[in-house]
Amino acid sequence: MKKWSVEVAVGLFVLIGIACIGYLTIRLGKMEIIGDNYYTVSARFQSIAGLKAGSEVELAGVPVGQVEGFSLDQERWMAVVQMKIMKSIVLTEDVIASIKTAGLIGDKYIKLSPGVSDVPLKPGGMIIETESALDIEELISKFVFGKV
Numbered sequence: 001m002k003k004w005s006v007e008v009a010v011g012l013f014v015l016i017g018i019a020c021i022g023y024l025t026i027r028l029g030k031m032e033i034i035g036d037n038y039y040t041v042s043a044r045f046q047s048i049a050g051l052k053a054g055s056e057v058e059l060a061g062v063p064v065g066q067v068e069g070f071s072l073d074q075e076r077w078m079a080v081v082q083m084k085i086m087k088s089i090v091l092t093e094d095v096i097a098s099i100k101t102a103g104l105i106g107d108k109y110i111k112l113s114p115g116v117s118d119v120p121l122k123p124g125g126m127i128i129e130t131e132s133a134l135d136i137e138e139l140i141s142k143f144v145f146g147k148v
Helices: 002-028 136-144
Strands: 038-045 056-059 062-073 078-086 096-102 107-113 129-131
Touching: 038 062, 038 096, 038 129, 056 078
Parallel strands: 056 107, 096 129
Antiparallel strands: 038 078, 056 062, 062 078, 096 107
């Protein structure tokens, strides 16, 4: 009888430990299982060089989402970036999306600048105003070869 209760206690302890590890894995991995607190918007850029899936999307320096993925618009030959934005953030249809560089390492992120419109951007909508990343290599080559 005593051996059985010890085995049950150890089993429960192991199950609770596995549940805690699973919870931490989901939280630290920033995964959403129950309830999605994000909506998706897209933006077209001339170049997204250096931008990666999972890069942050910031509004006024505050992280409000992340880059979900990319595709190529073959009609316009532009990159289309899909972003997940928190549902608590309401973007307007004249918001401006810019690709910026963070720090010396050169990590890229998307900076959103709010517009003045009162019309909200619908989930699945397209951000029209965009600014591509500044390509330092291209600027240096223009300077070196006298095309500035």
